[in-house]
Amino acid sequence: MEKGYLALILHAHLPFVRHPEYEEFLEERWFFEALTETYIPLLEIFERLDNDRVDFSLTLNLSPTLCSMMDDQLLKERYVRYLDKMVELCEKEIERTRFSPSFHKLALMYYYRFRRTKDKFCYHYNQNLLREFKKYQDKGFLEIITCAGTHGFLPLLISKEAIKAQIQVGVSSYIKYFSSHPKGMWLPECGYFEGLDKFLKDVGLKYFILETHGVLFSRPRPKFGVYSSYYTKRRIAVFGRDPESSKSVWSSIEGYPGDYNYREYYRDIGFDLDYDYIKPYISPSGARIFTGIKYYKITGPTPYKQPYLPEEAKKKAAEHAGNFMFNREKQAEYLFGVLRRKPIIVAPYDAELFGHWWFEGIDWLEFLIRKIRYDQENIKLITPSRYLKLYPKNQVINPAPSSWGWKGYYEVWLNGSNDWIYPHLHRAQEAMVKLANRYKNSNGLKRRILNQMAREVLLAQSSDWAFMMKTNTFSEYARKRIVVHLERFHLLKNYLEKNFYNFEVLEDIERKDNLFPDIEFSIFQS
Structure with a gap:
């Protein structure tokens, strides 16, 4: 009989990046790399587990923007x-490394990996990944939850109409793709403010996830720490992140991903090889970029890296999965004795950690699921909604404002590098609300313009842009995206107010920013 439960929660999200105006666009590779290294490998894990009749429970958030990209024909x-293109590069690498056995073996590994991925995507999944994820939810293995529409950081949107719109779009998008109502929501960046639970209650959500101190600093003090579910005063369940289980997986210094046998992320042939040789496979601008083909292991704190050995890395992944399971067993045993009830250990991670940032993370996850099923009896995998069925009566708390960003509050998304965006976002939101109220009975062209304005506001609100500016990664692209979406919003606003239209411009904007085709501007009405 189990003494506790482990809730593995994966947050799969990317900002909406789609540029039909270009033949090839660098930032679209974020999506392609995530498909290749994380999302399709996850489906392969589920398929193997299902074929081997391994019972498992996993919670997966697929954000609305990610779902829109997965469903987009152009992408x-x-x-x-x-x-x-990657298969072609691997073929060249197989020839180039033919006299270097260590690298040749790896070139073959990547070649077969890309070939298998293409076969899976095109023929096995028929290019419909959302249907595949839904299949495993329907079988009871997955609990797919939703997220705010474009991953807007809700505490800084201020306007109740804007917050309501983000949440409503998240629910509507989920219903469209998964033919059911979502049970839970992943709050963007785990960002919470007092009163947010009312918006979640209004759309019928049952639970959400918070950062550790969002629960620990609640009023009154939570009786069971972060190892139980709780209710807000509006009877929405809340779960808090367990810091112990997160650190061992998140940290590249103290956690498993930093093991010297694992693949080195930052040594890539896109930077290592001769420029003329690699040029056809890097950025269209000619800038060197990561290709995903990496031949070295971490080795240690030294610039001199040794060749990567996949077999040794896989053994380490199995060892680390066993260690993680052992630690959770002991944790559950202790908590069960102290709390006098079966605890839930909530372990949320960015999905892209597995496979993309931590190459062996996909193997680690599969080993962990199998080991928990067969190698012990103290813990069991569970989803938040199933835990709520086991423990329907819970303490009522008022969660504290929090996020899972640096310092635990809002500073990542509001600081000197990105604070300039908020006056512009708030003015656009106010204008959108006023126009949605003024033209609430509009049809035809006016309705079409208002719907596109709603898309532009939502796209500008994405928390990813502020995050990129703070971390100075693709910051110019992030700034450009906010400016472009706000420019398009105000252009369409002028068309509407002056009753003057340029159909070619409208169609061009609709073609470029085509997510949420069923959106209704009325979501911004007061």
Whole structure:
């Protein structure tokens, strides 16, 4: 009989990046790499576990923007083209490394990996990944939850109409793709403010996830720490992140991903090889970029890296999965004795950690699921909604404002590098609300313009842009995206107010920013 439960929660999200105006666009590779290294490998894990009759429970958030990209025909076509290009590069690498046995073996590994990924995507999944994820939810293995529409950082949106719109779009998008109502929501960046639970209650959500101190600093003090579910005063359940289980997986210094046998992320042939040789496979601008083909292991704190050995890395992944399971067993045993009830250990992670940032993370996850099923009896995998069925009566608390960003509050998304965006976002939100109220009975062209304005506001609100500016990664692209979406919003606003339209411009904007095709501007009405 189990003494506790482990809730593995994966947050799969990317900002909406789609540029039909260009033949090839660098930032679209974020999506292609995530498909290749994380999302399709996850489906392969689920398929193997299902074929082997391994019972498991996993919670997965697929954000609305990610779902929109997975469902986009243009991006599907470009992804196949990307895979063809990578297969071509691997073929060249097989020839180039033929006299270097260590590297030749790895070149073959990547070649077969890209070929298998293409076969899976095109023929096994028929380019429909959302249907595959839904299949495993329907079988009871997955609990897919939703997220705010474009991952807007809700505490800084201020306007109740804007917050309501983000949440409503998240729910509507989920219903469209998964034919059911979501049970839970992943709050963008785990960002919470007092009163947010009312918005979640209004759309019928049952639970959400918070950072550790969002629960620990609640009023009154939570009786069971972060190892139980709680209710807000509006009877929405809340779960808090367990810091112990997170650190061992998140940290590249103290955690498993930093093991010297694992693949080195930052040594890539996109930077290592001769420029003329690699040029056809890097950025269209000619800038060197990561290709995903990496031949070295971490080795240690030294610039001199040794060749990567996949077999040794896989053994380490199995060892680390066993260690993680052992630690959770002991944790559950202790908590069960102290709390006098079966605890839930909530372990949320960015999905892209597994496979993309931590190459062996996919193997680690599969080993962990199998080991928990067969190698012990103290813990059991569970989803938040199933835990709530086991423990329907819970303490009522008022969660504290929090996020899972640096310092635990809002500073990552509001600081000297990105604070300039908020007056512009708030003015656009106010204008959107006023126009949605003024033209609430509009049809035809006016309705079409208002719907597109709603898309532009939502896209500008994405928390990813402020995050990129703070970390100075693709910061110019992030700044450009906010400016472009706000420019398009105000252009369409002028069309509406002056009753003057340029159909070519409107169609061009609709073609570029085509997510949420069923959106209704009325979500911004007061």
